[in-house]
């Protein structure tokens with residue numbers, strides 16, 4: 001694995017920033033090299049700080065521009081946070097942002113002192129180091145900055161780099177937001193099971209374990225999702241009956257997902273403004 005940046009300031013250690021921080025520390029990052037700015041630390045973050053001993057909310061005068069300034073605040077907070085954080089973006093370092101919608105140009109304008117900018121879209125399974133991140137860097141980011149950014153992302157899951165930044169809106173819609181669709185699938189299946197007569201607790205357990213088991217099967221099997229679907233589907237059987245509804249051209253899952261993912265990608269583009 002590539003080297004972590006020599007020094008890191010993480011601004012915003014909520015659900016995503018906190019998950020990434022945990023992955024770095026579990027992955028061997030020297031806690032002395034990271035400083036974390038988080039106005040309202042969660043219990044989990046406080047426990048992590050107690051366990052690893054990194055600097056949580058150090059005195060502002062002790063902060064120097066790090067090699068990597070990692071932004072984990074909300075896109076809507078960036079305008080308010082940037083003036084305070086901008087002095088930490090120095091010419092020898094890079095800014096790594098996970099903010100949905102905020103473009104490389106947005107980030108370069110908000111952090112004019114930065115040597116380079118890397119825009120990343122991770123996802124929540126990063127909290128168990130099974131995330132997937134897609135990254136794009138501006139032209140100033142050299143091989144070393146890219147390798148260090150990769151090290152930060154590989155600590156929490158798989159990493160893909162793209163050259164075309166315009167892909168990130170669709171990436172956000174598919175893999176950034178995607179875990180929520182899967183969790184909603186569990187909710188919807190459980191609710192439908194109740195409607196079909198199952199006790200709620202049993203229905204919830206069955207829906208949850210079905211998604212867990214299917215995810216594990218996807219991970220372990222070399223087969224495509226389509227082939228695995230076909231393996232469940234007996235001709236003229238129960239799955240076939242259900243899929244005739246779910247795969248309906250007009251209002252089935254493909255149509256619904258096309259609409260949902262277009263809405264998320266549109267929102268990602270709006271957040272740049």
Ligand SMILES: NC(=O)C1=CN([C@@H]2O[C@H](COP(=O)(O)OP(=O)(O)OC[C@H]3O[C@@H](n4cnc5c(N)ncnc54)[C@H](OP(=O)(O)O)[C@@H]3O)[C@@H](O)[C@H]2O)C=CC1
Nearest residue numbers: 011012014015016037040072073074075081099100122124
């Ligand atoms: N959650 C997810 O699944 C994913 C999130 N993202 C991106 O990650 C970013 C964070 O999202 P998420 O973790 O869910 O949000 P959270 O609200 O959990 O985390 C953001 C944190 O930043 C803190 N914060 C606010 N202002 C500052 C500041 N000036 N300096 C330092 N910290 C500050 C917030 O504190 P307070 O609450 O007190 O304001 C909060 O704890 C977003 O930009 C989002 O687009 C990307 C992919 C997936």
Ligand SMILES: O=C(O)[C@@H]1CCC=N1
Nearest residue numbers: 100172175176177178
């Ligand atoms: O919902 C959001 O805006 C963020 C980005 C992707 C996942 N969560």
